Amino acid sequence: MQKARTLYFTAPKKVGIREAVLPILKDDEVLVQTICSAISAGTEMLIYRGEFPHIIDLHDGLSSDLNYPLAYGYACAGKVVEAGKDVNRDWLNKVVFAFQPHTSHFITKTESLIQTPNSLSPETTCFLPNMETAVNLVQDGAPILGESVLVLGQGMVGLLTASLLSEFPLESLVTVDRFELRKKALNVAGQKSKVKSLALDDLRPSTFDLVFELSGSPSALNDAIAGTTFSGRIVIGSWYGQKRAEVDLGSAFHRSRIKLISSQVSTISPELSGRWDKSRRFDVAWKALERIKPEKWITHRFSVDDAEKAYQLLDKNPQETIQVIFNYPA
Numbered sequence: 001m002q003k004a005r006t007l008y009f010t011a012p013k014k015v016g017i018r019e020a021v022l023p024i025l026k027d028d029e030v031l032v033q034t035i036c037s038a039i040s041a042g043t044e045m046l047i048y049r050g051e052f053p054h055i056i057d058l059h060d061g062l063s064s065d066l067n068y069p070l071a072y073g074y075a076c077a078g079k080v081v082e083a084g085k086d087v088n089r090d091w092l093n094k095v096v097f098a099f100q101p102h103t104s105h106f107i108t109k110t111e112s113l114i115q116t117p118n119s120l121s122p123e124t125t126c127f128l129p130n131m132e133t134a135v136n137l138v139q140d141g142a143p144i145l146g147e148s149v150l151v152l153g154q155g156m157v158g159l160l161t162a163s164l165l166s167e168f169p170l171e172s173l174v175t176v177d178r179f180e181l182r183k184k185a186l187n188v189a190g191q192k193s194k195v196k197s198l199a200l201d202d203l204r205p206s207t208f209d210l211v212f213e214l215s216g217s218p219s220a221l222n223d224a225i226a227g228t229t230f231s232g233r234i235v236i237g238s239w240y241g242q243k244r245a246e247v248d249l250g251s252a253f254h255r256s257r258i259k260l261i262s263s264q265v266s267t268i269s270p271e272l273s274g275r276w277d278k279s280r281r282f283d284v285a286w287k288a289l290e291r292i293k294p295e296k297w298i299t300h301r302f303s304v305d306d307a308e309k310a311y312q313l314l315d316k317n318p319q320e321t322i323q324v325i326f327n328y329p330a
Contacts, residue, residue, distance in 0.1 A: 002031060007102035007307050007326075008069045012050030013315065015307050018069075022107055029107050030091055031082035037102045037304075038075035038126035039324045041314050042155055042216045046241035047072050048311050053242055075129050076100035077122035080113075097125050102304060104328045117286055123325060127160070127294045131285040133237065133265040134160035139272060139281075140263040141210050141235040148172045150208040150227055153215030154182035154197075156297065156323050157237065161212055162186055163292045166194040174198055174208070176223075177215075179319040185297060203227050206256075213238055218245035225249075231257045237264075297322040304328055 002022045010016050025031055046052040052066055066072075076098045080091045087110060096113040100106055116125045134157055143149055149170050151162045154177035162175050163186065175197050177183050183197045200223055211224045211234045218240045225248065228234055268276050302310040304326045314321055 002105055004103050004105040005304065006071050006104070007073070007304060008071050009047050010069045013048060013311075015048070015311055017305060017307065022105060025082055025084050025107060027084040027086040029084045029109055030080045030087055030113070032078040032096060032098065032100075032106050032108065032113070033081045033330070034076055034078040034100075034104050034106070034328045035095070035122040036077050036126055036328065037073055037100070037326045038130075039102075039310065039314065039326070040073070040075060040130065040156075041318070041321070041324065042157065043239055044072060045311075045314055046239070046243075048315065051241045051243055071101040071103070073102040074099040075126045076102070076106075077116065077125040078106075095122055095125065097128050099129065102307070102326055104304065114282065117290070119290055120286070121295065123298065124289055124293070124295045126325065127156075127289055127323075128282070128285055129265075130156050131160050131289050131292075131294070132281060133157050134164055135281055135285050135288065136265045136268070137161050137212060137214070137235055137237045137263050138164050139276075140261055140269055141212060141233060143168050143170060143210055145169050146171045147209040148207060148229075149174070150203070150211045150224075151175045152211065152213050152220050152224060153177060153217075153238070154179075154185060155214065155216070156294070158182075158212070158214040159185055159297060159322070160288075160292065160294060161214060161237075162195055163294075164288060172196065174203070176200055176203070181299075181319060182322060185322060206230070206252075208232060211235070216240070218243055218247070221245070221247045225253050225256075225258060228256070228258050231259075233259045233261055235261045235263050239264075294323070298325050300324045301327055 003019050004022050005017050005019050080094050083091050095116050154175050165173050173195050186195045205226050206229045208227050209232050211228050213220050213224045214237045216238045224234045299322045310324050
């Protein structure tokens with residue numbers, strides 16, 4: 001009998017590993033053994049701290065209930081180790097990606113799996129959700145030749161977004177983050193000539209044509225508004241959960257015709273959906289992963305059995321981290 005060891009958020013700032021026997025494999029299912037999974041720090045720390053809304057409104061009138069104990073996560077790379085009799089044998093031993101909670105093994109149908117390019121390692125594969133998010137953000141922002149662009153927040157999504165933006169012929173590209181490690185991450189990656197990292201106090205007001213708010217802090221919306229020029233655009237990619245902050249929509253915003261754009265990766269902008277679908281966007285994300293090689297930003301690797309240490313690190317010392325990965329012993 002195959003057992004799975006799964007990470008559960010059990011209460012605010014409490015996590016644990018639960019072991020359970022997996023059901024017998026059905027004819028149209030496969031068994032995947034996880035190699036590694038990535039913590040999506042922005043979202044998962046809301047879960048860890050109990051700052052998430054317990055009912056999430058999805059598109060098409062659907063909703064999702066989130067309550068403790070909760071198995072969560074969506075960045076899993078693994079290998080297909082067993083297949084039901086109706087499954088094509090070519091799936092066996094394939095390295096695959098799945099939007100799956102942190103767990104050592106899981107059973108699913110092949111339609112829920114994405115085969116990974118041979119050129120990418122399993123660790124790089126774990127970055128697919130964040131890279132797809134970055135692609136979606138850039139598409140929603142639609143940068144124009146010669147524009148000045150600001151990215152607030154240099155967590156993983158912010159770094160990937162700024163990396164994609166650095167490939168555009170922009171007038172300027174500026175990033176902001178309060179943590180020194182993250183402020184320097186793009187420059188260490190060899191993009192110093194294209195990206196300038198500044199402190200908030202160094203930003204000139206009403207300067208940027210396009211601003212991405214990716215810090216996870218709702219108060220940063222005020223910084224985004226202050227930095228955006230007349231008729232500029234602000235793409236809000238952060239999920240704030242239950243966090244609240246006062247947003248200044250007074251005289252400066254009222255007269256500026258600034259456009260606030262809500263951007264979330266689960267859907268494709270209606271303006272693009274006639275030509276774009278998830279498959280096409282995934283293709284773009286895979287190629288971007290090959291170019292950008294984000295595994296250089298992995299700062300910590302933990303066994304999933306040490307998950308409590310991983311989340312404590314992110315909670316108490318986020319300035320020491322960029323990307324945290326779970327590994328799973330064979």
